[in-house]
Amino acid sequence: xxxxxxxxxxxxxxxxxxxxxxxxxxxxxxxxxxxxxxxxxxxxxxxxxxxxxxxxxxxxxxxxxxxxxxxxxxxxxxxxxxxxxxxxxxxxxxxxxxxxxxxxxxxxxxxxxxxxxxxxxxxxxxxxxxxxxxxxxxxxxxxxxxxxxxxxxxxxxxxxxxxxxxxxxxxxxxxxxxxxxxxxxxxxxxxxxxxxxxxxxxxxxxxxxxxxxxxxxxxxxxxx
Amino acid sequence: xxxxxxxxxxxxxxxxxxxxxxxxxxxxxxxxxxxxxxxxxxxxxxxxxxxxxxxxxxxxxxxxxxxxxxxxxxxxxxxxxxxxxxxxxxxxxxxxxxxxxxxxxxxxxxxxxxxxxxxxxxxxxxxxxxxxxxxxxxxxxxxxxxxxxxxxxxxxxxxxxxxxxxxxxxxxxxxxxxxxxxxxxxxxxxxxxxxxxxxxxxxxxxxxxxxxxxxxxxxxxxxxxxxxxxxxxxxxxxxxxxxxxxxxxxxxxxxxxxxxxxxxxxxxxxxxxxxxxxxxxxxxxxxxxxxxxxxxxxxxxxxxxxxxxxxxxxxxxxxxxxxxxxxxxxxxxxxxxxxxxxxxxxxxxxxxxxxxxxxxxxxxxxxxxxxxxxxxxxxxxxxxxxxxxxxxxxxxxxxxxxxxxxxxxxxxxxxxxxxxxxxxxxxxxxxxxxxxxxxxxxxxxxxxxxxxxxxxxxxxxxxxxxxxxxxxxxxxxxxxxxxxxxxxxxxxxxxxxxxxxxxxxxxxxxxxxxxxxxxxxxxxxxxxxxxxxxxxxxxxxxxxxxxxxxxxxxxxxxxxxxxxxxxxxxxxxx
Ligand SMILES: Cc1cc2nc3c(=O)[nH]c(=O)nc-3n(C[C@H](O)[C@H](O)[C@H](O)COP(=O)(O)OP(=O)(O)OC[C@H]3O[C@@H](n4cnc5c(N)ncnc54)[C@H](O)[C@@H]3O)c2cc1C
Numbered sequence: 196x197x198x199x200x201x202x203x204x205x206x207x208x209x210x211x212x213x214x215x216x217x218x219x220x221x222x223x224x225x226x227x228x229x230x231x232x233x234x235x236x237x238x239x240x241x242x243x244x245x246x247x248x249x250x251x252x253x254x255x256x257x258x259x260x261x262x263x264x265x266x267x268x269x270x271x272x273x274x275x276x277x278x279x280x281x282x283x284x285x286x287x288x289x290x291x292x293x294x295x296x297x298x299x300x301x302x303x304x305x306x307x308x309x310x311x312x313x314x315x316x317x318x319x320x321x322x323x324x325x326x327x328x329x330x331x332x333x334x335x336x337x338x339x340x341x342x343x344x345x346x347x348x349x350x351x352x353x354x355x356x357x358x359x360x361x362x363x364x365x366x367x368x369x370x371x372x373x374x375x376x377x378x379x380x381x382x383x384x385x386x387x388x389x390x391x392x393x394x395x396x397x398x399x400x401x402x403x404x405x406x407x408x409x410x411x412x413x414x415x416x417x418x419x
Numbered sequence: 420x421x422x423x424x425x426x427x428x429x430x431x432x433x434x435x436x437x438x439x440x441x442x443x444x445x446x447x448x449x450x451x452x453x454x455x456x457x458x459x460x461x462x463x464x465x466x467x468x469x470x471x472x473x474x475x476x477x478x479x480x481x482x483x484x485x486x487x488x489x490x491x492x493x494x495x496x497x498x499x500x501x502x503x504x505x506x507x508x509x510x511x512x513x514x515x516x517x518x519x520x521x522x523x524x525x526x527x528x529x530x531x532x533x534x535x536x537x538x539x540x541x542x543x544x545x546x547x548x549x550x551x552x553x554x555x556x557x558x559x560x561x562x563x564x565x566x567x568x569x570x571x572x573x574x575x576x577x578x579x580x581x582x583x584x585x586x587x588x589x590x591x592x593x594x595x596x597x598x599x600x601x602x603x604x605x606x607x608x609x610x611x612x613x614x615x616x617x618x619x620x621x622x623x624x625x626x627x628x629x630x631x632x633x634x635x636x637x638x639x640x641x642x643x644x645x646x647x648x649x650x651x652x653x654x655x656x657x658x659x660x661x662x663x664x665x666x667x668x669x670x671x672x673x674x675x676x677x678x679x680x681x682x683x684x685x686x687x688x689x690x691x692x693x694x695x696x697x698x699x700x701x702x703x704x705x706x707x708x709x710x711x712x713x714x715x716x717x718x719x720x721x722x723x724x725x726x727x728x729x730x731x732x733x734x735x736x737x738x739x740x741x742x743x744x745x746x747x748x749x750x751x752x753x754x755x756x757x758x759x760x761x762x763x764x765x766x767x768x769x770x771x772x773x774x775x776x777x778x779x780x781x782x783x784x785x786x787x788x789x790x791x792x793x794x795x796x797x798x799x800x801x802x803x804x805x806x807x808x809x810x811x812x813x814x815x816x817x818x819x820x821x822x823x824x825x826x827x828x829x830x831x832x833x834x835x836x837x838x839x840x841x842x843x844x845x846x847x848x849x850x851x852x853x854x855x856x857x858x859x860x861x862x863x864x865x866x867x868x869x870x871x872x873x874x875x876x877x878x879x880x881x882x883x884x885x886x887x888x889x890x891x892x893x894x895x896x897x898x899x900x901x902x903x904x905x906x907x908x909x910x911x912x913x914x915x916x917x918x919x920x921x922x923x924x925x926x927x928x929x930x931x932x933x934x935x936x937x938x939x940x941x942x943x944x945x946x947x948x949x950x951x952x953x954x955x956x957x958x959x960x961x962x963x964x965x966x967x968x969x970x971x972x973x974x975x976x977x978x979x980x981x982x983x984x985x986x987x988x989x990x991x992x993x
C-alpha cells in the first residue's frame with residue numbers, strides 16, 4: 196500500500212529534543228496544529244493538560260544530593276556513600292553526567308523502599324557489606340577509601356564472578372547494576388542527554404539513518 | 420451541549436437508558452442521541468473529562484516519583500489483581516479498578532484475572548486499540564464443529580455497521596484482501612520499519628498463506644474532516660495512550676462518541692451510579708428502569724426509560740441481569756433459557772517465539788508506533804488433522820534493543836556506558852492470540868453469601884482453559900519458532916506459558932445471542948428473547964470468541980442494535 200505520510204503537514208513537535216528550542220517549537224507546533232484544527236481549537240488543545248506539561252519540559256539537569264548528609268530509607272549514610280561510589284564506577288561521568296551525579300544512589304534507596312520487598316532490600320544490603328568486606332580483606336581499607344582504580348578492579352571481579360566472588364554474588368551485582376541502569380536511564384540526564392528524548396514524536400517513521408556513535412532513544416512511552 | 424450534562428436525581432422518563440460508558444455504552448448513547456431520543460447514560464464510576472483528567476499524561480519518567488512504577492503499599496491495598504495488567508503503571512493506575520472495593524472469588528483449582536476500569540469511558544481509555552472485523556468463517560465456526568451455538572448473524576448482517584463505526588472512530592490499516600479478515604474503511608496504515616518490510620516479503624515468499632500485515636488500530640494516522648471537527652488530530656506516536664490522549668489520537672468514549680452524543684443536546688449522564696438491578700414490570704413484560712446505589716454514599720435511587728441497553732462490559736452486564744430477579748425470572752432477568760453466566764470466554768496469549776534479525780545496523784525507527792504487525796489466523800478453515808479446533812493469530816514487531824537488554828552484559832565504566840548508549844541488534848517475535856472454545860462449564864455465578872459494598876452479590880468465576888487451548892498454544896509456539904527460523908532469524912527461542920483466562924481482557928459470552936430462545940439469551944439484534952425492550956450489546960452477547968480483538972465488533976453490534984430498536988419503537992412493537 197502507498198505510504199501517505201508525507202502528504203500532510205508534518206507537525207514538528209519534537210521540541211523537547213533540544214532545550215533551547217522549546218519556545219521556537221512551541222510556536223511551530225501551534226502553527227501546525229492551527230493549520231489542522233483551526234486556531235481556537237489549537238489554543239484549547241495546548242492549554243489542555245498534556246500539552247501544557249509537554250511544553251514546560253525543561254532540560255536543566257536535576258542534581259540532588261551531591262553532599263550526602265543523612266541516612267536513607269533503606270541504607271545508612273555509610274552505605275549510601277558506598278553506593279554512590281559504585282554508581283560512579285558503573286556509569287561514570289563522560290561528556291554527560293554519570294549515575295552518581297544524578298543521585299542514582301538516592302533513587303535506589305527510595306525505589307527499593309517503595310517498590311521492592313524485604314528480600315531484595317536485604318540482598319542489596321548484604322552485597323554492599325560483602326563488597327566492603329572484600330575491600331578490607333584485600334586492601335585493609337573500606338570500599339569508599341579505595342582509589343578509583345582499586346574500586347574498578349574489585350567491582351570488575353565481582354561483575355565477572357572471579358577471584359573473591361562466586362556466581363551467586365555475581366548475579367546479585369547484576370541485580371544492582373540493573374537498578375543503577377534503571378535509575379540513570381530514567382533520569383533526565385540519562386534519558387534526554389545521554390540518550391535522545393522525544394516527548395512528542397509527531398508521527399512514526401519506520402527508518403532513519405543511524406551511525407554506531409548515535410545515541411539510542413531514551414523515550415519509551417509508558418514502558419521502562 | 421446539554422445545559423446540565425450530568426444529573427443525579429430526576430423524575431424524567433427517558434426514551435433510552437444506556438448502562439455503562441465504555442466502548443459499547445458510548446456508541447449506544449451516540450446513536451440514540453443522534454436519532455433524537457432522550458438518553459440517559461448511567462456510569463458507576465466518577466467523571467473523567469477529556470484532557471483535563473488525564474493526570475498521568477505526557478510525564479517523562481523523571482517527573483514521576485517512582486519512575487513509572489507504583490508504590491508497593493498502594494498495589495497491595497488496592498490493586499493486587501489490576502497490577503497484573505501490562506498497562507498498569509504510575510501514569511495509568513487511576514484508570515484501573517480498586518480491587519479492595521471490587522472483590523470476587525474463583526472456584527477452587529481455577530483462576531480468573533478480572534481487569535476493570537470503572538469510570539466514565541470505562542476501558543475505552545485503557546484499551547490497546549487493535550481493531551479487526553470478524554470473518555465469515557468466524558461466524559460459522561460454532562456451527563461447523565458443534566461447539567457452542569450458531570451465531571444468528573453472518574458477515575453481511577454486520578458489514579455496513581462495521582463501516583459506520585470505522586469511519587467515525589478512525590481505524591488505520593492496510594487493505595489486504597484476505598479471505599477471513601475483511602478489510603474496512605481504513606485510514607492509512609502505520610509504516611513498517613525496514614526489517615519488518617523485509618520479513619513481510621520473506622513470509623510472502625515462503626508462506627503465501629500466512630501474510631504479515633500492519634496491525635489495524637483505532638488511531639488517526641490521517642484524520643478526516645470529521646475527526647478534525649471533533650477536535651481530534653493526528654496520532655503523535657507517543658505510545659502513551661493508556662494514560663489518555665489530549666490529541667484525541669486514538670478512539671475512546673471521551674475523544675469520539677461522547678462529544679458526538681453530547682452535541683445533540685439529548686444526552687444526560689448519571690455518574691457515580693452503580694446499577695444494582697433492573698426494574699421489571701411483570702404485567703407488561705417490560706423493563707421500566709433501573710435501581711441504582713450511589714457509588715459514594717450508598718443511597719438508592721431509580722431511573723426510568725422506555726428501553727434499556729445494558730453495556731456494562733461482559734461480566735458487568737451479566738452481573739446486573741443475574742441480580743435482577745422476580746417471580747417470573749428467579750434466576751436472573753431474561754434467563755428463561757438458563758444459560759445466563761455460561762459460555763464465558765477470553766483469548767489465550769500463552770505462547771510465542773522470538774529471535775535476532777541480522778543486518779539493518781545503519782538504520783533505526785523514529786517515534787513510538789502504537790501498534791505492531793499481525794499475522795492473521797491461518798487456521799480459519801476447519802481441519803481434522805490438527806489436534807485442536809479453531810486457531811490463533813500471531814502478533815509482533817521489530818525493534819532495536821536498548822539499555823534494558825544491553826545492561827545484562829559484563830562491564831563497567833565509560834566503555835559500558837558507551838555500549839548502552841547505542842542501539843543494539845534488531846529483534847522480532849511472534850506472539851499468539853488464540854481462540855477459546857465456548858463451553859457450558861466455563862461460567863460466572865454469584866457467590867452464595869458474599870456481597871460487595873454496594874450490596875451486589877460477589878461474582879465467583881469457574882473458568883479454565885481446556886486441552887484444546889493448551890494443544891493450540893503448543894502448536895503456536897512450534898509454528899512461530901519454525902517460521903522465524905525459516906525467514907532467517909537467529910537465536911530463535913519459543914515458549915508456552917500457563918497464564919489463567921482473563922488477562923487477555925477480552926471477556927466474552929455469558930448472555931449469548933442465538934436463534935433459539937431455549938438456549939440463548941439474546942436474538943440476532945442483541946434483544947432479549949424474553950423482554951422486548953431489553954438489549955445487551957457488549958461482549959456478553961458473543962457466541963464464539965474468534966481470535967480477533969473483539970471491541971470493534973462490540974461497536975458494530977451496538978449501533979446495529981440501536982438502529983433496530985429505534986425502528987421497533989417507531990413501529991410501536993417496543
Ligand atoms: C489494557 C487493555 C488492552 C486492551 N486492548 C484491546 C485491543 O487492543 N482491542 C480490543 O478490541 N479490545 C481491547 N481491550 C478490551 C476493551 O477495552 C474492552 O473490550 C472494551 O472496552 C469493552 O467495552 P465495554 O463498553 O463493553 O466495557 P467497558 O469499556 O469496560 O465499559 C463498561 C462500563 O460500564 C460500567 N459499569 C459496569 N458495571 C456497572 C454497573 N453495575 N452500573 C453502572 N455502570 C457499570 C463500567 O464502570 C465501565 O465504565 C483491552 C483492554 C485493556 C484493559
